[in-house]
Amino acid sequence: MPESVGSTNARCADRLREAADLLEAQGANPFRVTAYRRAADTVLHLDEDIGTLVEREGLPGLDALPGIGRGIASALLEMVRNGRWTQLERLRGSVDPVQLLTTVPGLGHRLAERIHEELHVDTLEALEVAAHDGRLESVPGVGARRAASIRASLQQMLSRSRPRRPASAPGGSAAPSVETLLAVDREYREKASAGKLPAIAPRRFNPSGEAWLPVLHAARDGWQFTALYSNTAQAHQLGRTRDWVVLYFYDDEHAEGQGTIVTETHGPLSGRRVVRGREAECRAHYAD
Incomplete structure (x- = not known):
């Protein structure tokens, strides 16, 4: 295999292995850790440059590789096309x-x-x-x-890089229920408050480099989750860095979705934890 091929594939494999190491250190489900390491081995031992494969076959070509599901295929496409991987940067605390x-x-x-x-x-x-x-x-x-x-x-930017179907749990749901999201949110905040979670040092709004941002990896109802407090300028300005929680969820093929949970400050749900964009479902949940 030519050196240029080996170096391109090796860079992608290194990122997958780094993600696996970070997930393992942060207490993630061993299934996720193993999946990324297996995918790294597949990429490292490809007989051709992964960029060539992407140009010829796109996402379906990556998805067809042994040990590569929809989510990891999309991650590899992001690495090849953009030279970065947002999920890895998030795990490092360096995402911008x-x-x-x-x-x-x-x-x-x-x-x-x-x-x-x-x-x-x-x-x-x-x-x-x-x-x-x-x-x-x-x-x-x-x-x-x-x-x-x-x-x-x-649409133009993502048309060639989107998974062929949205992230879904084994039961076929496109996203976790609000009950599941609220349960993970509660677990995250309770463990973070008790100091029971590993912490990362985010690059944004953290000039001292302190590892203050707790991270939870959890499995519930057929989904894998990563939970983090929102590290945005607005969260800091409003004193909500210990209130707003961002949940990233992954199905059994590691395709990613996202939700944000906050404490509502007005209306009938005031004082309740609410999944943004799914307020109607939250009202039904609390009415039960």
């Missing part, structure tokens, strides 16, 4: 979601920062969901016309 959002045509730094602060999105896929469900156009400075333009740009 604002910089990522500015890769969308028409999104400058200020507007990208405002979108991140308002919607708590840190991936292009999460931004696309917000662009389609109406949340994006409600952000000051966006509006319906700009939201439509962003949707079109994201």
